[in-house]
Amino acid sequence: MRILHILHQYLPEKVGGVELYTRTLARYQVEQGDEPVIFTPAAHNPHWSQPQLEDGVRVYRVPVGERAATAVFRSNFHHPTLVDAYKQVQQRERPHLVHLQHLMGLPWQLAQAITAPLVITLHDYWYLCANAQLITNYDNTICQGPKAWLNCARCALARAGRPQTLPLIPALAPLFGYRHWQLRRVWQQAHTLIAPSQFTANVHRQMGMAADKIEVIPHGIQVPTTLLARQPHEGLHIAYIGGLSWQKGVHLLIAAMNQLPHTGVRLSIFGDTAVFPDYVAQLRQQAAHPGIVFHGRLPHEQLWHALADIDLLVHPTLWYETSSLIIQEALAAKVPVLASRIGAIQERLCDGVDGFYFPPGDEQALLALLRRFINNPTLVEQLRSNIQPVTTLAQHVDMVTAVYNKAAQSPSD
Incomplete structure (x- = not known):
């Protein structure tokens, strides 16, 4: 089957x-x-x-120049160059199926030009929220959805650095209503909408997306044939692996770590320090515990080596994540996890069996859990012995392929 994947950006330019x-x-x-x-x-x-042929995959990279966030947003409304380029590629490749990974920064006219059966993966909440994460830019709280699009306009102004321009909100609100209407047309033409978790599926259903089109397929990971042996070390080695942005909650982990003994425990923070430098600077200033080390971005080829040296992974997220590959990877490496009970993360652990949950944003609850591990050195091994196999990449692809086959065989509208 010839499958055409469409997405908003790609490696190595964007990771x-x-x-x-x-x-x-x-x-x-x-x-x-x-x-x-x-x-x-x-x-x-x-x-x-x-x-460009990359690992057997033909990659078409259409030049659009450097685009700021506002230009990316405007491109959803109108970008004839991208539409024309897509039509050329579609004519040349004649795909049997199109898999739309992300439409951010791409015009919806492009999606409307798709002639093959369409499958869309809901990697985040972008079809419901221009911010993609259902977190408001004006007060960093979880958004429950549009309210006459006025809160969407307020959010956009805050992101643009103009939070005080309140008189513009009523004028901007219809723009977000129009955006919603156009994106609704896009997902309505899809045969299947793939959600990586039940939580993600439920949020989209609650906000009006067609329930009969959504199919839950959890992400899978490539597990090494042979896992690396655990690296012996003294004390408790805690780690955070992921993005260094406010909504990831790393500041809560550092605040809890600062209250632990200065010996017998250390925290390794793996994440790209260049994406949100102001937040990273705050984290570095906050980190008072001598055992806290910032390692920078962790290349994926080094992930399993890092996990072999870790006793405990902490995932203190504050937003409705749709999935978490790093939690799956940690469990595959037999590393117990402490995680916020929020969003799709709630589906990833069996509380008290292979890890523990704590309320999102609750520094003291996280601190209590960390102290529990320090006071009970055998707890890590108890949890490790309970960890069950995770969904593999092969299993995930089998489920996606089944969706492809159903879409390809369905009668066209």
């Missing part, structure tokens, strides 16, 4: 969860004998019409 997922899925599809093709915007690529 994120959707990009890594798409590359992993496409590579696996090559191994299965399929023909994956990728269509994506890029800053510069004068020879875009000649696809």
Whole structure:
């Protein structure tokens, strides 16, 4: 099957969860004998019409120049260059199926030009929220959905650095209503909407997305054939692995760590320090415990080595994450997890069996759990022995392929 993947940005220019997922899925599809093709915007690529062959995957990178956040937002409404480029690629490749990974920064006219059966993955909440995460820009709280689009306009002004321009809110609100209407047309044309968790599916259903189109398929991971042996060390080694942004809650973990004894416990923080430098500077200033070390971004090829040296992974997120590969990877490496009880994270652990939950944002509850591990050195091993196998990449791809086959065989509208 020839599958055309569409997404808003791609490696190596941009590195994120959707990009890594798409590359992993496409590579696996090559191994299965399929023909994956990728269509994506890029800053510069004068020879875009000649696809680059990467691990057997043809990648079309259409040049759009450097775009700030406002330009990316405007591109959803109108970008004829991307529409024309997509039509050329579609005509040349003649895909049997299109898998829309993300439409951010791409015009919805492009989606409306798709002629093959369409499958969409709901990697975040972008179809419901221009901020994609259901977190408000004006007070950093969870959003429960649009209220006559006025809160959406307020959120956009706050993100643009103009939180005081309140008189503009009523004028901007219809723009977000129009955005919702156009994106509704996009997902309505899809055969299936893949949600990586039941929580993600429920949020989209509650906000009006067609329940009969949504299918829950958990993400899978590539587990090494042989896991690395645990590295012996003294004391308790805690780790955070992921993005360094406010909504990830790393400041709560540091605050709890600062209250632990200065010996016998250490915290390794793995994450790109360049994406949100102001927040990282605050974290560095906050970190008073001598055992806290910032290691920078962890290359994926080094992940399993890092996990072999960790006793406990902490995931203190504050937002409605749709999934968490790092939790699955930690469990695959037999590393117990402490995580916020929020969003899809609630589906990833069996509380008290392979890890523990704590209320999101509750520094004292997290501190109490960490002290519990310090006071009971055998607790890590107890939890490790309870960890069950996680969903593998092969299992995930089998489920996605089944969706593809149903979509490809369904009668066209």
